[in-house]
Amino acid sequence: MAEEKIRVLIAKPGLDGHDRGAKVVARALRDAGMEVIYTGLRQTPEMIAEAALQEDVDVVGLSILSGAHMALLPKTVQLLREKGLDHVLVVAGGIIPDEDVPKLKEAGIAEVFGPGTSTQTIVEYIRNKVAEIRRSRKNA
Amino acid sequence: MLDELVRAAILGDKRAIARLISIAENNGTLAREALKALYPYTGKAHVIGVTGAPGTGKSTLVNELAKEFRLRGLKVGIVAVDPTSPFTGGAILGDRIRMRDLYNDPGVFIRSMATRGSLGGLARATADAVKILDAAGYDKILVETVGAGQAEVDIASTAHTTIVVEVPGLGDDIQVIKAGILEIADIFVVNKADLEGADGVALSLEVMMSLGNSEKIIHHGILMEIKPAAQSPQPRWRPPICKTIATRGEGIKALAETIEKHLAFLKESGAWEEKEKLRASREVEEILRTELLKRVLSKVDRQAIEEILGRVVKREIDPYTAAEKLAGGLS
């Protein structure tokens, strides 16, 4: 049953210091059998993209509650793609008003997990999406 | 596809290196092919193991050492190992947080690995990751272990230079006496040396070393302790004790110099070759063991194995006889 481990990078871009959610999600993912590279606070989009490359992650999870998501999240996705990491699933959580979600999705954020999301929802989403991505890469 | 990756990695392409390490971790047939292709390019890097209990500041120390080596124009690879939860199979890999200064440096590569069921302080694939970084041209490869205890033996056989990190205030006397520590350390670091008790720890280490007479020597490919009276023409290395305050970058330059001194000692004394031979023998043996077991088990059918095991449980035959029977299936 050697299913490949899912590696997830959890980062908090910008100056936002509220890491309660990021830590809870990191633990939940670990409890679901994933390997979580937790890079913590005060990450720039450049740091996140470079770490994602070196760690060859399947998923990048961005937590942001400061309101600066429109400036920082699309930039992070852009840098990931520039480094050739097209298959990496990028998800976000924190305080992101509903009306900003479509724009973020357009910019490449696959899903936004707002306040009140259960950890099971996040775990299942990641599991399913990563399996999908891996399947389509094999077939390609 | 694999050739491309290997070629790119040898040229230093980080994406290729990252992909290859993942392939090695997932240990399929691809892994073997990749490592076969890379192997001729390995053997140049100086592998430095950093071990010590949690809370000793290993990650910060590794970060500072890497910065120092970079100042000297050396390329630095870092492999940071953290434990996989035995219950969930997952892991939190948090050592990168300490290394934020290095993220932008083209001459640095950092990879976090989980032990994934390996019982030691290293992941099974750590040695592979080291080979990949070696082939990719990294001059120094720092391997930071879990520091779990008996695990230390793993690092001693993977690294050329093993650094054991201690700090004051962790109930040190017990740490130092812990079996295996003295034997594997090439260099002791007393980190957080600004804290009370730092001198005490250094002293304890000195005392332990003299009491234990643990001057090491490579003799017939085996690490041995030697009593001072013994005659031996081979030069010795007495593990120095370095004091550092990693968070302030203090003592790092001296530590780096000590590490280089150890490298010089290894090369000049022939100990480098002995270590390489030791590594090679352990590795081949390990692979052989796995390989042979696989072959035995593939030659005997499942039913037969189950049947034999059933007889062992019922005390009809003993395990030795059972194994002989199964091995007999080979010839």
Next chain:
Amino acid sequence: MFDKEALEKIKERQEQWEETTLQQWLARLPERDELFRNLSDMPIARLYTPADIPDFDYLEELGFPGEYPFTRGIHATMYRGRLWTMRMFSGYGSAEETNERFKYLLKHGETGLSVAFDTPTLYGYDTDDPMAEGEFGKCGVAVSSLADMEILFDGIPLDKVTTSMTINAPAAILWAMYLVVAEKRGIPWTKIGGTIQNDILKEYIAQKEFVFPPKPSMRLIVDTFEFGAKYVPKWNTISISGYHIREAGATAVQELAFTLYDGFEYVKAGIERGLDVDEFAPRLSFFFNAHNDFFEEIAKFRAARRIWAREMRNRFGAKDPRSWWLRFHTQTAGCTLTAQQPENNIVRVAIQALAAVLGGTQSLHTNSMDEALALPSELAVRIALRTQQIIAHETGVVNTIDPLGGSYYVEYLTRKMEEAAYEYFRKIDAMGGMIAAIEKGFPQKEIADAAYRYQKEIDEKKRIIVGVNEYVSDEPITIPIHKIDPEGERRHRERLARVRRERDNERVRQCLERLRNAAQDERENLMPYILDCVRAYATLGEMMKALREVFGEYREPIII
């Protein structure tokens, strides 16, 4: 208070009740499948009687308001004499916009100002610093120099209104700016009042807006104690906070214990500087969270007062009764607000605010219903303010002091929380104090564990959050979301550039140099040097950079 015999009788009768009436009832209708534990994970009994608070001594444990141990309140008349200050935390965008919001709130009856700064300001970066990209004005007002401060308080009578500023690592600098604004208007510092949060320990524990390492941070804080005691006597130079510790996931007991312990550390630091405890202790203030478990919160506030009074008098030898007073501001719990069905938040906030009032708070901020999503809109913040006003004027709870005093449940809880807090004190003492504990990651781990446990309870539906894991609805959210003025940043940047151009740059350079030198000498109080820099229009970023060069930056231990 109840004699031994009476208590025995009550216990006996309770046992009988349990075996008869209760049994019969349970047989027909078993109790619901719920946790019946409070948020500190304490099991809550079905019923509390005098037997649950044996040896209750009214005079020892409660006493009278305005007298030691102040359990019932720090003032003899409490809200009959003066209502709590209605102080709404606000700030966003540029100084002009926030100034407007201040005036709006004052017009609608708030009685004190409270400033929220944006993240670059909180970390001591000017708006044009690369670290500040994308963060301008998003969760508070941007202040890069004295020029912004002057606009922020334009038209506000600083001698009549008190201002609380939520600022930590650069607190001394922002305070200096406020002082210089007053100075330029000819208002003597002896007449201005307010608070700076200035509580670095909780930054390391929870809010993470630290910059410098512990030692220089503590030095800066004691500098403000010293300076305030001498020159700005009505100013609270610190707001020792539990709010953020709670928001990070701590339990009520942890909030109580860690906050008070931080307080002890600050008192020690002041005494170590050579100050007489009564010189600065009366100006120490606190800031707590008002969370969901109604009675637990009330007990928490009462326990806090009793513990602080005891420790200040007995351990630190304070003689002035004002040093024994635990004066606190409360904010309703932001982390309990839901994005789903935001109107529900109005109800949550009302109940939390009521707990704070019944707990005897001196000052209160009520959250707006839309704050799980964005900055509060005018409508939402008005409702939040009205919530306080309705409690004050329509509910009658202010007519008497500590109305829940004597409730068997509340007195039991108060005691229990006090005991639990002391257990934490002992643990942290054994670690060598709070800074050592932080280095070891102790409070952070306690908090992360509690946060994870809480989330699990919600995920497994052991704890119900209305609208989130139960009583959900699919309707889209139609709350008006407040937007900041897109021109604000441009105006601010222009102003910043103009300040840099028009000031005497040589003077600035010299002031910064003197600040840097003084920072290197531990015997110097940095306030006068900071004030000089401010007067010369040195920017926040420039001053913080100088200090960073001397003090270095803090790296936190990794605790997940």
